[in-house]
Amino acid sequence: ALVTTSPNKSSYFLSEADITLLNVDENQFNELNKTIVLQLSSPILDTNNYTVFANENNIVNNTNTTSSITIFEQFAADYVLISLFAIDINGFPIFASFDLYFGSISMPVRVVFSNGTAAAGVTVTANLTDSPRVSQAGVTDGNGSITFKNVPLRTISLLARTKDNLIGFTGVAASTKITTIVLSSTDNADTLTKSVIFDKYQREIMINASVYNSKQGYSSKFSVPGFTITTAGEGLTSTFRQFMTDANSTKIYVRYKFVTSEVPGGYFGSRYNDYYSVSIRSESGQFESISQSMNALGLGAFDYASGATDWFVLALSLSGKPELIRIDVGVANVGDSAFQSSVVVDQISADKCEKCDDCVQCKSDPMCENTCNNPPIKSCNFYTNCMEKKVSCGPDGYAIGYGSKFCNKFAHNLATFTSSGVTWVYTTMNCLQKALVSPLKNCEDNCQVLRQIAFDSHPSCYNLAPGVCSLRFSDWAAIFSIVGNDLFTLEGLTQATKTIPGCSSRLATDISSAIGNAAVSTEEKIRLNILLAWLKLASYF
Known part of the structure; x- marks a missing residue:
């Protein structure tokens, strides 16, 4: 079994030097053309x-x-994968990999209350929908304004939330035009449901309201009819439902799917990256939210003909006392008005849980949905919408800190692989996700155990047809450009090569042949020589 606690680099035949970034950050919007420094923890680089x-x-x-290595390059792309291949003065390989987003847009945002007055002191977070871990946050000034810096020209999700649980959200293409976010609350107003449509500048252009008689009180039924909201040109469409829970209710869930005509229209992967958001709030301050975009979900999450995903579930734990609940759903047409998108909600209901052996299974359990029970290929959504929703292990857990991170990193760099390499990436991604289905369905909730199960599946998944040993030298170079010095991945690759007789020697022959090819650049030969050195050390042949 793989060891998942602080592995020693020397055991993996790597340099003990750690590489850190200076001046830029993998989790931030970075300034365009910023000088990048790769800093070694020890002065042992063979220059x-x-x-x-x-x-x-x-x-x-x-x-x-x-x-250190200082990079002065001016990158034209807003996404850059930086990869380092080096040898230290002791002859050990150094690998490092960083994916960075750069931008030059100063994006002004204004937050207002529903009556149009400025909302000061509100925390606003801007997330890159292509990679939600990349974000920037701040607090609005006295005019309700905040400006986000260095924003890439991509779809950005914006969430504003106050200390007393007012929220507002939208999804837009980054722009220098002011984006206005309107806060909404959970209160005792007569309006039970309301649909609001905004144009691309967030101006409210239509309101349809259904008024509920407050003198009779809120409905005590914990089942709300389904509904669909659809964009009407460029901009955000949003709607909400609010109601009182029953006594002793401990969880509420929303079952929904995302449908976009951008997929059958052929715009997957483009800047026309339509977006949705679903949130649940309680009067007592509980809050759960999910925001996703077409590109972030991955093409495999959609039925290509209809542009529809499978069903997803968002759930919120409750106090067990009657309280007011509000469901907010929004969908945004980003960058164009030609192809519309929708969110279909078919259930808003109280949870029902039954004990099965030692496992309590609930209707809100994400593992009951087909998209989690049978993860689609060409999608990384399993880690955030299934694994983390089932067992929340936080940013350092396997789902967020490893699975989603590397799945998306590979997905963003498929162009660097051969056709066989792309097939291997998709097959491996899907295998790694499916290996976690059974333990999650059987209610394994220990984060360390799930992490161990995940890493134990790596070698066999790497060898699933076509198998890592069938890949060309260029695919191996691409793999190392992405994983860098991640020891758990390297251990999995080492074990995978050892299980196939002759695998390491065949790879070494392929790499050596490329090194001897006059058409291969000097820089590529350096990379291949370093890769070959590690392969020989790690494989003992």
Whole structure:
């Protein structure tokens, strides 16, 4: 079994030097053309034996010392995968990989209350929908305004939330035009349901309200009819439902799907990256929310003909006392008005849980949905919508800190693989997700156990047809450009090569042949030599 606690680098035949980033951050919007420094924890770089790539293109404009490499390159792309291949003075390989987002847009946002007055002191978070871990947050000033800096020209989800549980949200293409977010609350107003449509500048253009007689009180029924909201041109469409819970209710859930005509229209992967958000709030301050975009879900999450996903579930734990609940649902047409998107909600209901052996299973359990029970290929959504929703292990847990991170990293860099390499990536991604289905369905809730189960599945998944041993040298170079010095992945690769007779020697022959090819660049030969050195050390042949 793989060891999941602080592995020793020397055991994996790697340099003990750690590489950290200076001036930029993988989790932030970075300033365009910012100088990047790769800092070694020890001054042991062999300055004559390293190479650095950006999106698989060699970076020429750099300088070095034994403790750092400084990159002066001006990147045209807003997404850049930086990968380092080096040898230290002791002869051990150094691998490092960082995916970075750059932007130059200053994006103004204004937050207002429902009566139009400025909302000061509100926390607003801007997330990159292509990679939700990349974000920027701040607090509105006295005019209800905040400006986000260095925003890439991509779809951005915006969430504003006050300390007393008012929220507002939208999804837009990054722009220098002011985006207005209107806060909504859970209160005792007569309006039970309301649909609001905004244009691309967040101006309210239509209101349809259904008024509920407050003198009779809120409905005590914990089942609300389903509904569909659809964009009407460019901009956000939103709706809400609010009602009182029954006594002793401990959880409420929303079952929904996302439908976008952008997928059958052929715009998956484009900047026309339509977006949705679903949130649940309670009067006592409980809150759950999910925001996703077409590109972030992955093409495999959709039925290509209809542009519909399978069903998803969002759930909120309750206090067990009657309280007011509000469901907010929004969908945004981003960057164009030609292709519309919808969110279909078929259930808003109280949870029903039954004990089965030692496991309590509830209707809100995400593992009951087909998209979690049988994860689709070409999608990384399983880790956030299934695994983390079932067992929340936080940003350092396997689902968020490893599974989603590397799944999306591979998905963003498929162009660097051969056709066989792409097939291997998709097959491996899907295998790793399916290995977690059974323990999650059987209510395994220990984060360390789930992490161990996940890593134990890596070697067999790497060898699932077509298998890592069938890949060309260029695919291996692409893999290492993505995983860097991640020890658990390297251990899985090592075990995978050892299970196939002759695998390591065949790979070494393929790499050596490429090194001897006059058509291969000097920088690529340096990378391959370093990869070959690690392969020989790790495989003992």
